[in-house]
Amino acid sequence: MNKRKLQSFYIFIGFLTLVLVNYPIVYHILDMKTGQIPAILVYLLIVGMVVSIIGFILEKKNR
Amino acid sequence: MVGSSIFLTLILYLVLLFGIAYRIDLSKKWRKRIAGNPTVYALTLAVYCSAWTFFGSVGAASTYSIEFLTIYIGPLIVAPLMWIIYRKFIRISKAQGITSMSDFISSRYNKSIALNRLVTVLLGVGIIPYIALQITGIERGLETVISWGDKSQANFSFFGFIDMAFVVTVGLGLFLIAFTTRKLQDKSQNHGMMGAIAFESIVKLVVFIVFGIYVCYYIFDDQSQVYALIPDGELKLNTSNNFSQWFGMIILSGLAFLFLPRQFEVGVFAASNETQLKKAIWMFPIYLILINLFVVPIAVAGNHFFSETDVDKDTYMLALPLLNGHKWMAIFVLLGGFSAASGMIIVATHAISKMVANSILLPSFIDRPFFINRFKGKDHKIPVLFRRISILIVLLLAYFYYKLVAVEYSLISIGLVSFIAVSQFAPAILGGIFWKHGNVKGAFAGIVSGFVIWFLFLVIPTLFGGTVNKNYIMLVTESIENNHGAIITTVFFWSMFVNASLYVFVSLISKQSNLERNQAELFVNIYNYSESVESSVVWKGKAFFPDVQSLLSRFLGEQRANYELRTFTEKNNIQLDEKEELDSRVVRHVEKLLSNMIGSSSARILVASVTKEDQISMEDVVDILEESQKLMVLNKELNQTSQELKRLSDALKLTNQKLKKNDLLKDEFLYTVTHELRTPLTSIKALSELLTDDERMPEEIRKEFLQTILKETNRMTRLISQVLDLENFESGKHQLRISHADINELIVYCTNTMDETFKKKNISLHIALDDTLPVMELDYDRITQVVINLLTNASNHCNTTKGEIWVGTRKSNNTVIVEITDNGEGVERGMEQVIFEKFFQADNKGTKKSKGSGLGLAISKKIIQLHEGKIWVEKDETFGAKFIFTLPFEQNKFIVA
Amino acid sequence: MSEKKILIVDDEPSIVLSLDYLMRKNGFQPFIARNGEEALEIAKNEIPALVILDIMMPGMDGYEVCEKLKSNPLTNSIKIIFLSAKSGKEAIEKGMSVGADKYLTKPFNTKQIMQEVMNLLQ
Incomplete structure (x- = not known):
């Protein structure tokens, strides 16, 4: 991956995350439940993990 | 507790x-x-x-x-x-x-x-x-x-x-x-x-x-x-x-x-x-x-x-x-x-x-x-x-x-107040590294305005509780108490809005100084300059080496200072002369080194104290930036050119080596051929001399001599035609003439041709052909040449008392495998590759003479390779040598006639 | 009178054929060896007066045969003529250094070779 593409990727993840953790997505998840645990907590956990995993992949791909 | x-x-x-x-x-x-x-x-x-x-x-x-x-x-x-x-x-x-x-x-x-x-x-x-x-x-x-x-x-x-x-x-x-x-x-x-x-x-x-x-x-x-x-x-x-x-x-x-x-x-x-x-x-x-x-x-x-x-x-x-x-x-x-x-x-x-x-x-x-x-x-x-x-x-x-x-206050509110304070620097810093036109006045305006808002609405209430201006304080503190998050985001929004707007606005209406223009370029396009910052920064003035050196020594110690100066000047090919004015890059470097230690402000003051700085003009800035850009482009081009040159010279070296090797091979080949020719020539000459000199020679001896002469002449002819053959294959003069043919039929034809030889040598022949083989594309005459050559070799090398030869074909994927096996001693271990080389028979330094196969195998290999097949020899445990070659059913490179 | 014995060592039958006839015609008793081992064997048994020795042979080469003959007291008085297709200066020098009396190259002249044999056996 060249430098420019890598930069764009990082910017893209940043903004994607910004969208994922805000209205209206969060609004819809707020009242749901997964078992006993509020769904919003699980959802945010997943988003966090996804960011981390993509970051991990980008690092490995650009050694 | x-x-x-x-x-x-x-x-x-x-x-x-x-x-x-x-x-x-x-x-x-x-x-x-x-x-x-x-x-x-x-x-x-x-x-x-x-x-x-x-x-x-x-x-x-x-x-x-x-x-x-x-x-x-x-x-x-x-x-x-x-x-x-x-x-x-x-x-x-x-x-x-x-x-x-x-x-x-x-x-x-x-x-x-x-x-x-x-x-x-x-x-x-x-x-x-x-x-x-x-x-x-x-x-x-x-x-x-x-x-x-x-x-x-x-x-x-x-x-x-x-x-x-x-x-x-x-x-x-x-x-x-x-x-x-x-x-x-x-x-x-x-x-x-x-x-x-x-x-x-x-x-x-x-x-x-x-x-x-x-x-x-x-x-x-x-x-x-x-x-x-x-x-x-x-x-x-x-x-x-x-x-x-x-x-x-x-x-x-x-x-x-x-x-x-x-x-x-x-x-x-x-x-x-x-x-x-x-x-x-x-x-x-x-x-x-x-x-x-x-x-x-x-x-x-x-x-x-x-x-x-x-x-x-x-x-x-x-x-x-x-x-x-x-x-x-x-x-x-x-x-x-x-x-x-x-x-x-x-x-x-x-x-x-x-x-x-x-x-x-x-x-x-x-x-x-x-x-x-x-x-x-x-x-x-x-x-x-x-x-x-x-x-x-x-x-x-x-x-x-x-x-x-x-x-x-609760832990979280003071933290958030600090957060808003530091975010006031965001416009100036982000603008500084992404926008060339941001300038010092804009930065001042933005930062000050942002902080004023922050101070009025978030700090005063926490500092003075309710004692200064009751109404205002009440307003703010109550809203903080009742709606803590809302006031934070509100102040954040307004302070940032005013800050960023003023930063941009003031930057646009005021002019950058030349120094600032220089630094802006270096910050925004840092990736272009990071290798050459010292030469991309404009510094004009008079400075002398001893002053600068003693300044640096004051803080780094003499040894370290000299070391730094020496490495920098050597790296950049700068001549140090105590009487001459100092290269501005050195001054810049010294300022950088000092800045590392005591901060940029003090470094600047100190450098100014030992030098006499001139005002820099816009032209200087533009010139130096252009120059360093040009230098970079030039460097890049130079790099590319030198890389290309290296590639070329590598290729040349390779070709040269190949040529040298070819030359050597050619020499060896020539030597072998002349040597091979010399043997029959010797006997022909000797026998003819004897025949000429001795008229009273008995008839049967005379006959034997003449027959030998004939045989040796044939041997020479064969050798010469083989050499020509090989030469033609190698130079590409010989092309395959591909036609459709049945390989089994070809093999039967070859064995029939050899029948007489086999009978004379008392060799029994076993043939096992695969009937399911399709009609193939090959050069009939050339493959015949290969098979005959292999059969001749087999008949020459098989057991002298009770010779046996096996010939077989079988199918594998889209190729046919032809095997010709004899019951002789087999090929000497380690010679399996060499026997297919044309100069095998006599290496020019050696004096050992192996029973060679002449050029036949070299030609066979060439023919099989042209057919995109393979040929090799194996040692059979029970029998002697097993020659194997493969041929693909179809030919890609040649047009079928 | 006993005919002088001459040993001919060469792996090419056609060359042997001519030399054999030539020696016989000039009153010598030729012996034939196809390789180095055979040559040593015959030399020991027959003690010929002279050996015509090829260099390039399968197995033991001519130099080795010559060295062996010269190092054995039984055979070291035998005259040796190298007759080889190797005509390089190096090959000739080496031939002389291992103790040969004469070095002739192929193709050879029948009269010349006879002349040399006679000279050596006088």
Whole structure:
């Protein structure tokens, strides 16, 4: 991956995350439940993990 | 609970920190390990999680609002952007010798010393309360544990006036003095301190997770049991479920994460290389997730036990184990909280004090005669002294702020106020590295305006309570109390709006100075210049080597100064002549080196004091930038050209080697051929001579001689035609004439031709042909030549008394395999490859003569290769030599006639 | 009178054929060896007056045969003529250094070779 593409990727993840953790997505998840645990907590956990995993992949791909 | 045992624990922990930092600083091996290690880097970034995270998050979550998560979601979003922003910061700072945030901003904006001071003061005002907040965190934790069940011990102190918080403050101050001011020359990298910070990050994470598990699975039976305690539908984003507030807090935290001085310190100035960033980008989010995993359950559990009591929400983490009688767990948590707080205090104080020393104290005193005389010969001690003084100033200010003000407020509100303060630098910094037209006036306008708003609406109310202007204060404080988050985001929005607008507007209407234009170019396009900053910076004036040298020696010591100057001039091919004016690049480099140590303001003052600077004109700036751009392009082209040249010469070398080898082969071939011709020639000549000389020769001898002559002549003819054949194949004159043919029929034809020979030699022939073979594409005459050649070889080499030859065909994928086996001795081991080479028969140095096969096998190999097949020989265990060749059914390269 | 014995060592039958006839015609008793081992064997048994020795042969080469003959007291008085297709200076020098009396190259002249044999056997 060249430098420019890598930069764009990082910017893209940043903004994607910004969208994922805000209205209206969060609004819809707020009242749901997964078992006993509020769904919003699980959802945010997943988003966090996804960011981390993509970051991990980008690092490995650009050694 | 006995306070002294807790006190002892904390002291021991501090000693441990000292030990770690000391160990790292002492050993080169450890310093190296810390320096480039991306994991350590990611862990130091976690200094972001302070006492506020440790106690405040739980307190905030106990209102059933998850607004506290915005503090971590912000950095989560910004983490990938670090590659764009922090990488640039790192590159610029390394190239320009920048070691503090205020230097960073002022270097970009006209190297303005006034701006440098302003930034330092404002950061101090913004961050010192935040440091005080950490002291508060520690103190409150201590108080909770000590006074549990015994209120009389609430104010644990020594001699009645030295409280624990003071002891801790002094301890951390000593730590800073010990590990950040000892070796100022070493490019501001304090590995010992960074190692200790990374360690603290591990401690606080482990404590938090252990405690979470303790609450969920020890106090309660299961995590879901805890979650079940949340009232239905009660988990909210914030107290009023306001999405814009949620959004605003996320942005605020993201900016704060980037621009907090402590993050700048660990993320930019302590970074050894840019690749560390890539790892941190995914490691840091994991850290954030882990440390927040149990916040909600702990808060819910706290509410379950303490909602009706007067226990402070921020101290649930301590109250929970104390209530259950687990004092060891309470101390464990306290230790975690202490590690979180002390980490933040250390780094933040380090960052602020460095600015105070380098931007305010040093520039004011460094060229005073008093100091110059007082420290004659020991100039390098001046910055150390000032650094130490500023550490004490910062910590004492924080301590007094804590004593006088901070106790009143919850942990989280002071933190947020600080967040807004540091985000006021975002427009100037981001504009500085991405927008060439931002200028010093715009930066001033933006920063000042933002801070004014911040001060009016967030600071005055906290400072003066309700005593100054009743109405205004009432208005603000009440709104903070009732709608805490909303006021934060509102002030954040307006301050940022005004700040950014003024920055852009003023920058647009005012002009940049030439120096500033130069620096702007270097900041924005740093990736183009990072290799050549010294030559891309305009500096005009008169300077002489001895002056500059002695200036540098004052701070680096003579040896080190000379070393630096020598390496730099050698690297850049600069001639040093004491009488000539000094090359401006050297002056720039010296300024950079000094800046690394004493900050950019002082460095500038000092360099100006030994040189005579001229005004630089716009043309100079444009010229030098163009030149260095051109130079870079030229360099690139040169590089490419030289690479191409190298490739060409490599290719040439290869060709030459090939030619040489070919030559050698040709020589050898020629030698072999002449030698081969010489043998029959010799006998022909000798026999003819005898025939001519001796007329009375008996008839039968005469006949024998003539027959031999004939045989030898045939031998020569055969050899010559073979040589021609081979030569023609190799030069490409012989092309295959491909037609459709049945390989089995071809083999039968060959064996029939050889029948007579076999009979004469008493050889029995066995043929096993595969009937399912398709009609193939091949050159009938050439393949016949190959088969006959192999059969002839077999008949020459098979057992002389009872010769046997096997011929077989079989199918494999899309190829046919032809095998011709004899029952002779087989090919000598190691010769399997060589026999197919044309010069095999006689190597020109050797005197051994093997029974050769002439050129037949070499020609056969050539023919089979042209058919895209393979030919080789195997030694059969029971029989002799087994010659095998394969042919594909179809030919791709040739047109079938 | 006993005919002088001459040993001919060569692996090419056609060359042997001509030399054999030539020697016989000039009153010698030729012996034939196809390789080095055979040559040593015959030399030991028959002690010929002269050996016409080829260099390039399968197995033991002519130099080796010559060295062996010269190092054995039984055979070291035998005259040796190398007759080889190797005509390089190096090959000739080496031939003389291992103790040969004469070095002739192929193709040869029948009269010349006879002349040399006579000279050596006088």
